Every structure is written in structure tokens, then in C-alpha cells.
Amino acid sequence: MYINKLxxxxGPTNVPKRVLNKMNELVFHHRTKEFGRVFEEFNERLKFIFQTNNTVLTFPAAGTGGLEATIVNMFSKKDKILAVSVGVFGDRFIEIGKTFDLDIEVINIPWGKGVEIEEIKSKLREDHKALIVTHNETSTGAVNDIKKIGEFMKDKNQLYIVDAVSSLGGIEIQMDNWNIDVLISASQKALMSPPGLTFVGVNEKAWGFAESSNISKYYFDFKKAKKYMEKEIAQTPYTPAVSLILGTNESLKIIEEEGLYNVYKRHEKLATRFRDGVKKLGLDLFVDKKYYSNTITSIKLQNKADKLKDIMEDEFNIVIAGGQGILKDKIIRVGHMGCVSEEMINLTLDSMKKSLEKIY
Amino acid sequence: MYINKLxxxxGPTNVPKRVLNKMNELVFHHRTKEFGRVFEEFNERLKFIFQTNNTVLTFPAAGTGGLEATIVNMFSKKDKILAVSVGVFGDRFIEIGKTFDLDIEVINIPWGKGVEIEEIKSKLREDHKALIVTHNETSTGAVNDIKKIGEFMKDKNQLYIVDAVSSLGGIEIQMDNWNIDVLISASQKALMSPPGLTFVGVNEKAWGFAESSNISKYYFDFKKAKKYMEKEIAQTPYTPAVSLILGTNESLKIIEEEGLYNVYKRHEKLATRFRDGVKKLGLDLFVDKKYYSNTITSIKLQNKADKLKDIMEDEFNIVIAGGQGILKDKIIRVGHMGCVSEEMINLTLDSMKKSLEKIY
Known part of the structure; x- marks a missing residue:
């Protein structure tokens, strides 16, 4: 039997019924004026949520596709890069870079913490072509201070590249004002749409890098995607995932209706409420206060994490996540992003309390 | 106002309401047993429609992503390939191969025709690592004799790679019996689902090629995708497009209910009916009888093609396609694949008749 689980x-997060219903309308053909109009509207909405006047490209792919697309379009083999890793997804970006023959220097931060600006200042060299940082590390729930790093990156020749897959639409980020040159996100996190789309914001400086890149690319070719977007009727080079674009367009409309800053405030309020509730249950948070995330909270539960996760799902129909990599069975991760209300937070806390009673 | 156009x-083609409704159920998380079960069921269904006992991989991407994935996983730089092009999509496969530094010898067939087996026999050399052929060329509506070529390819060391994006599920194709080593398709054509998924069938011989490939790949890594598929609970390395998998799984179920060979027969019957109707309107088909496609019919309409296309859409709410590349405004292309009935064929013919009366 199909049960609707919370x-x-x-991510993937709860998708509002309004978004699902939008996708339930018949798919229309992508080489039509109708699609062009929706796509143009959609592209404007993406620019708003990215807080940018630059182009935001859309590809049918997982967020990992967006990370790969950034690497193969921005760089040439042997390019030197400085990359920060604070967890699994920081590591993944670095692994992709190495796969495509980049020479990557890594700032490895202990999991559960964010990077300090001093460390970046001391490690970034003139010959680094870019700095890569994760905004919100999905594997630990730690946030990096993208704004502060952006102040340091202002007017530098290097690219400032930010993975905002699990933050965009939940935690404030301003591509243009914070001097971010390439910003990557995806549909299934705080943007509360089904998975399958990745978005990449690319500014003028980054387009210059695209011009000189010598890594082979075809499907993820930024320049071709931009060329098609700027046709008289906006298009994509290859068949777009029309239903997912319709859905995400509706999600972005919902965010605009609530107000982008109200959405951030709601995330902050619910995250605080959740963290406070977790502490009241006598549990410890995995991340230091300084790096608290408003979209994900991870909680220490040595050797009980996976059990709690299973009870929450099997008996309370609430899906939470366990730890990844070295954090397996050591933490649980609870997402509170996108389509989340106070009631959902309360229900989750209450079910956690009852589940813990079953374990201990 | 939103009008449901036919x-x-x-492709993209009409999506059955049953498929849309399936996607309208809440998206569930991809790292759960539920998703694993659906994904395993889905993978079995894909194997059935591919007519293979080998692995069929799924990636969130357009069909072009599946073509690129094939190139970067099967080959090494400078590998010599023989590729047949009978139109835009044959050219695209070749362009992708060249982008990734393959040494491609091309058999260029005049648009509107298919390749003859003799030409392949005379051009395929020992040092070619593979033969690439399009099953059904979407830009012209011509079909290549994949079965006959497969008989010739039997027991050869070379890979036989077939692009079946616009045929699979509409025109008979048997991956294993016809000696196809890599078979590529996508969700939005005869599989009557929304765009956003590409599928690649890979046999044992092809896995051997994957082992020695030296082209950089990450998102489209076949070996990693297979490893995750074979976990205790089937998974994907990166977030799968859950709603599209749910939808396509439903489409495949619909095809199984009708019976795969009944589906082929319906396509054949409707294609014949449509071609006969077009001839009765006094129009000429673009493709020779020998290469007729049961999923697409292209019709000569020198300098009137785009006008007819516009009238059909604006006044009759029927979306058809124009010519691509050198065929622009020279032909129209009508798809009759997937969710198509006799009534739809009749309505299309009737509307074409009325539209033509407005032009001439």
C-alpha cells in the first residue's frame, strides 16, 4: 500500500500539492511558443532566487551534474584550484575536479565545522584559478560563511564558486552582492520540487573562463545552453525536462508569494525551534553553534542513529536521514527545508521522543 | 489560458493521464526501501522493453546525455569508429564522438534514406572499435534495418551501438537477439513519459570496453551506476529523478498490459493509416517506402511546411514538427508514437486537410 510519508x-523534500498538480497538466512540446514563454518566466524567477542579474542555466540532471558542468566549463586541464571540503559534498566536488585533471589544493575541515576566513586567506595563492566552497554541507549540516568569504574574493581574478544545492531558497544567498561567480543548485531541496533539474548561475567573469576552457564537454556545454536561452523564443539545446520546469516554476512562484525573506525567516524560526526541541530531548547537536544550518540539523546518536531512523520511518512514517561515510550510524540528519511548517517540526520532535523511548 | 494541445x-509525446497521476503521488525519498523496490521493478521492465537480460542504466538527462554517456564510457581517445548518419541525430552522435577526440569515419546517407548493409560491409574495418547506427532518425523519419546489420555484427569484436531514442517501444527492437551491445533510449518518445530520463542498455562485451576506456567521466559513469544498482537495495549514485521514474514505470506497465507486440502492431497500423491518408491529400512522403518509420512520418511541403505547422497549432491545437537543418520549411514531421489512437490519426489528417485548404 502506498503511504504518504513525511x-x-x-532532500528530496516534500513537494507541495500545487507543484504536483502543475506537473499533472499535460506536458507541452518544448519547441513551442508556450514553452518559450514559461521558460523565460522561469529563468527570470531563477535569477530572482539566485539574487543575480546574470544568466542561470538549467540542465536535466542531478545536482552532481551541475557540479561536473561547472568543472568542465570553467577550467582547463592542470588548472590549480583551491577547494574547501567540510564533508561528503565538498569531497565530491573535489573528486569531480580531479577526475577532469584539475590540480586541486584542499582545505579539509573537520566534519561538523565550517571553514574560517583566515584559513582561506592564508591558502589562496595568485596561481589558483578558483576557490570552491560548499554553502550548506548536506552530509553534516554545517554552513560556511559565504558572504564573508565573498567580501574577501571581491575584485580578485580568481573565480568564487559556491555549491548551494541544499541551501538555495532556504538560507540567504546573494549571488551578485556576495561576489559569487558561479552558483550551483538543484530542484529537490529547499526549492521543494521533484529531483531532476540542476541550475547554474554564471556571471560575466565566469563566462570569460568558459571562453578559454579546454576540457571536452557536450551535454553540459554552458555556451551552447546560453545561446539557446537567448533565441527569440527561449530554448534549450536538448530536450528540456518540461514537467519538472513547470513544477519548479510553480515552486518559485510559491516562494515569491510568501516573500523570499519571509521564507528565510521561516526557515530560521523552524530550525531554531527544532534545535531547541532536540536539546530538550537530551540529545547533542553534531555541529557547533557557529555553523548551524537553517535547512539541516544533524544529531549525535552513536550506534543508535540507524535504528532511530528505521523506527521513525516504519512506525511514524517520517523519513529522516542517517550519517554518510565516516558518520554512518553516528548521526541522524533531519531536513527542515522548503515546504515545512511548525506542525511538521512538532510532529517530528514528538515522534523522535517516542522512538527514543523505544530504543532506550 | 491553458489549452491541452494534441x-x-x-517527442515529447502525449503522456497518458495514468502516468501523470502516478507522478502526482507524493515523491518519496530515494534512499528508502520503497524506492529500491520501485527501482528494481522499473529496471526489470526496462530490460523487457529492451528485450535484454543485460543491465539497463537510467540517468536523469535528455537522450543526448545518453549518447554522450555511451561515448565517454565505451571508448578511449583516438579510438577509430565507423558511424552512420542518416540525419540530424546521426550527425549529433558523431559530433559528440569528435568532441571527445574519437577518430570517426562517417557513412553519410542522403537524408530521407536508410543505410544499406552492403555499405557497412564495405566500410567496417578490423581497426574500427565500433559501429554506431541510429535506429529511427527523428529528423527525417527514416528507419535503418538494425536487425539485418546485427546479423552481420554477430560474433565481431567491434561494438554495435544503436540509438533507439525515437523507436524503443514503438518499433520492434531486440537488444540481445539482434546482437546489439549498447542500446540508448529516452523517456519522452514512444515510452510516453515526460522528458528527463535517458536509458542505456549495456551487455557483457560492452562492459569489457568500459573497463579499458580512458575518457574522463563522473556523472555518467556506467560502472558506478551499475555498482549502485546492484546494492542490496537498488540505488543510483546521485539523486534519481524519482517522479519521472514513477511515471515511466507506469508507462512501461501500460505497454505490458497492451502487450509489447500488440503495441508494435498498433504503431504499424496507425502509421500505415496515416501515410495512406497523407497520400490521399495529394502530398508526397519524404522517405522512400523501404525506410518507412512506424513512429514518424515526414511529408514534403516546400516553403509551406512552417506555415502548415503554425496553422495546425494555432487553429486546430495539434502540435506537429517542422524540418530541422537543411530540411527547414521543406518538410513537416508528424509523430505517431506512444499514446496514439486511430481517432488522433483521423483528427490529424482532417485538420491537415483543412489547414492545407487555408494555404492553397
Missing amino acids: LMTP | LMTP
Whole structure:
């Protein structure tokens, strides 16, 4: 039997019925004026949520596709890069870079913490072509201070590249004002749409890098995608995922109706409420206060994490996530992003309390 | 106002309400047993429609992503390949191969025709690592004799790679019996689902090629995708497009209910009916009888093609396609694949008749 479970995971997240219904309208053909109009509207909405006047490209792919697309379009083989990793997804970006022959220097931060600006200042060299940082690390729930790093990156020749897959639409980020040159996100996190789309914001400086890149690319070719977007009727080079674009367009409309800053405030309020509730249950948070995330909370539960996760799902129909990599069975991760209300937070806390009673 | 238009295009095609409704159920998380079960069921269904006992991989991407994935996983730089092009999509496969530094010898067939087996026999050399052929060329509506070529390819060391994006599920194809080593398709054509998924069938011989490939890949890594598929609970390395998998799984179920060979027969019957109707309107088909496609019919309409296309859409709410590349405004292309009935064929013919009366 199909049971509607509450998704309190760090993505995919709950998709509002309004978004699902929008996708339930018949798919229309992508080489039509109708699609062009929706796509143009959609692209404007993406620019708003990215807080940018630059182009935001859309590809049918997982967020990992967006990370790969950034690497193969921005760089040439042997380019030197400085990359920060604070967890699994920081590591993944670095692994992709190495796969495509980049020479990557890594700032490895202990999991659960964010990077300090001093460390970046001391490690970034003139010959680094870019700095890569994760905004919100999905595997730990730690946030990096993208704004402060952006102040340091202002007017530098290097690219400032930010993975905002699990933050965009939940935690404030301003591509243009914070001097971010390439910003990557995806549909299934705080943007509360089904998975399958990745978005990449690219500014003028980054387009210059695209011009000189010598890594082979075809499907993820930024320049071709931009060329098609700027046709008289906006298009994509290859068949777009029309239903997902319709859905995400509706999600972005919902965010605009609530007001982008109200959405951030709601995330902050619910995250605080959740963290406070977790502490009241006698549990410890995995992340230091300084790096608290408003979209994900991870909680220490040595050797009981996976059990709690299973009870929450099997008996309370609430899906949360366990730890990844070295954090397996050591933490649980609860997502509170996108389509989340106070009631959902309360229900999750209450079910956690009852589940813990079953374990201990 | 939103009008439900009839899609008689060569994809994306009409999506059955049953498929849309399936996607309207809440998206569930991809790292759960539920998703694993659906994904395993889905993978079995894909194997059935591919007519293979080998692995069929799924990636969130357009069909072009599946073509690129094939190139970067099967080959090494400078590998010599023989590729047949009978139109835009044959050219695209070749362009992708060249982008990734393959040494491609091309058999260029005049648009509107298919390749003859003799030409392949005379051009395929020992040092070619593979033969690449399009099953059904979406830009012209010509079909290549994949079965006959497969008989010739039997027991050869070379890979036989077939692009079946616009044929699979509409025109008979048997991956294993016809000696196809890599078979590529997508969700939005005869599989009557929304765009956003590409599928690649890979046999044992092809896995051997994957082992020695030296082209950089990450998102489209076949070996990693297979490893995740074979976990205790089937998974994907990166977030799968859950709603599209749910939808396509439903489409495949619909095809199984009708019976795969009944589906082929319906396509054949409707294609014949449509071609006969077009001839009765006094129009000429673009493709020779020998290469007729049961999923797409292209019709000569020198300098009137785009006008007819516009009238059909604006006044009759039927979306058809125009010519691509050198065929622009020279032909129209009508898709009759997937969710298509006799009534739709009749309506399309009737509307074409009325539209033509407005032009001439």
C-alpha cells in the first residue's frame, strides 16, 4: 500500500500539492511558443532566487551534474584550484575536479565545522584559478560563511564558486552582492520540487573562463545552453525536462508569494525551534553553534542513529536521514527545508521522543 | 489560458493521464526501501522493453546525455569508429564522438534514406572499435534495418551501438537477439513519459570496453551506476529523478498490459493509416517506402511546411514538427508514437486537410 510519508530529509523534500498538480497538466512540446514563454518566466524567477542579474542555466540532471558542468566549463586541464571540503559534498566536488585533471589544493575541515576566513586567506595563492566552497554541507549540516568569504574574493581574478544545492531558497544567498561567480543548485531541496533539474548561475567573469576552457564537454556545454536561452523564443539545446520546469516554476512562484525573506525567516524560526526541541530531548547537536544550518540539523546518536531512523520511518512514517561515510550510524540528519511548517517540526520532535523511548 | 494541445510531434509525446497521476503521488525519498523496490521493478521492465537480460542504466538527462554517456564510457581517445548518419541525430552522435577526440569515419546517407548493409560491409574495418547506427532518425523519419546489420555484427569484436531514442517501444527492437551491445533510449518518445530520463542498455562485451576506456567521466559513469544498482537495495549514485521514474514505470506497465507486440502492431497500423491518408491529400512522403518509420512520418511541403505547422497549432491545437537543418520549411514531421489512437490519426489528417485548404 502506498503511504504518504513525511519527508524530513535533507532532500528530496516534500513537494507541495500545487507543484504536483502543475506537473499533472499535460506536458507541452518544448519547441513551442508556450514553452518559450514559461521558460523565460522561469529563468527570470531563477535569477530572482539566485539574487543575480546574470544568466542561470538549467540542465536535466542531478545536482552532481551541475557540479561536473561547472568543472568542465570553467577550467582547463592542470588548472590549480583551491577547494574547501567540510564533508561528503565538498569531497565530491573535489573528486569531480580531479577526475577532469584539475590540480586541486584542499582545505579539509573537520566534519561538523565550517571553514574560517583566515584559513582561506592564508591558502589562496595568485596561481589558483578558483576557490570552491560548499554553502550548506548536506552530509553534516554545517554552513560556511559565504558572504564573508565573498567580501574577501571581491575584485580578485580568481573565480568564487559556491555549491548551494541544499541551501538555495532556504538560507540567504546573494549571488551578485556576495561576489559569487558561479552558483550551483538543484530542484529537490529547499526549492521543494521533484529531483531532476540542476541550475547554474554564471556571471560575466565566469563566462570569460568558459571562453578559454579546454576540457571536452557536450551535454553540459554552458555556451551552447546560453545561446539557446537567448533565441527569440527561449530554448534549450536538448530536450528540456518540461514537467519538472513547470513544477519548479510553480515552486518559485510559491516562494515569491510568501516573500523570499519571509521564507528565510521561516526557515530560521523552524530550525531554531527544532534545535531547541532536540536539546530538550537530551540529545547533542553534531555541529557547533557557529555553523548551524537553517535547512539541516544533524544529531549525535552513536550506534543508535540507524535504528532511530528505521523506527521513525516504519512506525511514524517520517523519513529522516542517517550519517554518510565516516558518520554512518553516528548521526541522524533531519531536513527542515522548503515546504515545512511548525506542525511538521512538532510532529517530528514528538515522534523522535517516542522512538527514543523505544530504543532506550 | 491553458489549452491541452494534441502532441503529434516526434517527442515529447502525449503522456497518458495514468502516468501523470502516478507522478502526482507524493515523491518519496530515494534512499528508502520503497524506492529500491520501485527501482528494481522499473529496471526489470526496462530490460523487457529492451528485450535484454543485460543491465539497463537510467540517468536523469535528455537522450543526448545518453549518447554522450555511451561515448565517454565505451571508448578511449583516438579510438577509430565507423558511424552512420542518416540525419540530424546521426550527425549529433558523431559530433559528440569528435568532441571527445574519437577518430570517426562517417557513412553519410542522403537524408530521407536508410543505410544499406552492403555499405557497412564495405566500410567496417578490423581497426574500427565500433559501429554506431541510429535506429529511427527523428529528423527525417527514416528507419535503418538494425536487425539485418546485427546479423552481420554477430560474433565481431567491434561494438554495435544503436540509438533507439525515437523507436524503443514503438518499433520492434531486440537488444540481445539482434546482437546489439549498447542500446540508448529516452523517456519522452514512444515510452510516453515526460522528458528527463535517458536509458542505456549495456551487455557483457560492452562492459569489457568500459573497463579499458580512458575518457574522463563522473556523472555518467556506467560502472558506478551499475555498482549502485546492484546494492542490496537498488540505488543510483546521485539523486534519481524519482517522479519521472514513477511515471515511466507506469508507462512501461501500460505497454505490458497492451502487450509489447500488440503495441508494435498498433504503431504499424496507425502509421500505415496515416501515410495512406497523407497520400490521399495529394502530398508526397519524404522517405522512400523501404525506410518507412512506424513512429514518424515526414511529408514534403516546400516553403509551406512552417506555415502548415503554425496553422495546425494555432487553429486546430495539434502540435506537429517542422524540418530541422537543411530540411527547414521543406518538410513537416508528424509523430505517431506512444499514446496514439486511430481517432488522433483521423483528427490529424482532417485538420491537415483543412489547414492545407487555408494555404492553397
